[in-house]
Amino acid sequence: MSWIREGDLNLLQKISANVLKAGPMPKHVAFIMDGNRRFARKKRMERQEGHMQGFDKLAETLLWCKHLSIQEVTVYAFSIENFKRTKDEVDGLIELARQKFERLLDERENLEKHGVCIRVLGDLNMLPLDLQQLIAKAVITTRAHNKCFLNVCFSYTSRYEITNAVREMAWGVEQGLIKASDVSEALLSECLYSNNSPNPDLLIRTSGEIRLSDFLLWQTSHSCLVFQSVLWPEYSFWNLCEAIVQYQLNHKSIQKARDLHREHQALQQFEADRACVAELLQHHGNGKPVDAQRRQEALLHYTACREERTQDFLQALKHKRDSFFDDLCSEAVLT
């Protein structure tokens, strides 16, 4: 089955889509596609067949999202915790991923036509090398596309992602690119795997579970959470519409909470800068009192320097990440 479905909505679906689009629409939706195994058990089919149907449903959902003008989708495909499953099932899931990423490379032109950019979030080092190379190829071929975005979380957990971000910042400190005092909420967000995407507006979990299971914990602080009882392979257009209506009902109050948080964050950054400047002045001025104007100038200067430092660091980090994929890809060509 292919990644990209062609096709149109039926008349009723089209009208409903237009009605929904009259209201505020989520730009980025995240899915925890839960219930493939339960679906397989219910239908008395092989477990692997359940996972396959789950993938097909993803392709279908992407089509619906396109018609609903949702540009970005993030899905939880494989958690680091999933490595604990039976070897049989893990191998099956890795094999499925292998097939699908190969398929994706075959569909290169189609992806280009639709402008689909595919990103894979997670620690690829935990995967077999050939799958790593396939993923790197897929990511690099679609890197320049910018109409819609699909983020596949593979070998991912949110705590691992946050820890990795801290590790990257510590790397920056080691390299002398940033100081420990430059570490802030905004910088941490920029170091996450998801640094290229806005935070999701809506998170949907299927199959009736009511927890996040270590998925996008940092990014969904101000997202609308919708838990639906339908199993993922049975997900329908109407389930998606229902979730969007719920988002629309929440939209105003979540926006308010987001604004409040943004204000708070700016204040925190300002306070941190001021504390750093105060320390610097004290250090240089040997404890002599400093007049307000000089203090103000010093603060502006410090803020500008910090911003430059963090920009340089982020550039270096981006380069490091890009070359990880490039290296994998060129290795694959050589072998």
Add this chain to the structure above:
Amino acid sequence: MALLYGLLWRLLLVLVHVNRALVSWLRVRLRSWKGRLWERAMAALLLPVALAGFSDRQKKSNHNPDAKANTLTGNLTASRRTRWLCDGRSLEKLPVHIGLLVAEDEPSYTDIANLVVWCMAVGISYVSVYDNQGFFRKNNSRLLEEIVRQQQDLLGAEASKYNVEFLSNGSDKHQHQVLSCTPTVKVLSPEDGKQSIVQAAQQLCRSVENKERSSKDISVSMLDILLREAKNIPDPELVVKFGPVDSTLGFLPWHIRLTEFIFLPSHKNVSYEDLLGALQRYGACQQRLGQ
């Protein structure tokens, strides 16, 4: 055409709102009807006990009318206490740490205090109260007073054995008390969330700056230990969210990895049965931990 769609969308929202209002009204109705039935049943059952108690007391102190009232309330609180404790024991599993997330504009201290007291009475050891605007953090002492008062009202004189440990922020001076079995109430605000992760990150980066460790050594468990030390509480197994906003609103992002979320419409006039329902639902949740 766009105008028509806009109108239809508005109509849709109105319909959804009406539907919600209707459902919640019906729920309240049904509950009060059921509640009255319960009350009558309980009264019928307790009548002989109360009467026996009365006649006993009356013989001893018929010149003191206050005593009657005292025994009555004493009996009532005692029976309530045992009922709550039984409820807690009859549940399949009980969270060690419950989070109460208030996503409403005007918080009602009495209702929150009630919830906290009920949570402690069924046997939950850690209760944290959170709102994203920091109301409870700001009015910390008012909440504490209210909790102590409700404790006395609901649990009676014996309330002293539910000693409340009140931690307003990650202060270390309470560290030694967490080992004891008294329930702990914690007031949380957004600063305890992402900001505490940032602080832990800063701490680690500083140790890298001072060449105490290498960036490669940083691991999930290292960060987890740092964050746990700062909070001194286990991860919440259950968060009950009150109010119309379906979001975590910044509630401890690191700690909610495996937390079950249960949404209730409002904390105003919330009843014990609502909380028990949420706990029962939590009891039915199964976690596979990735397997």
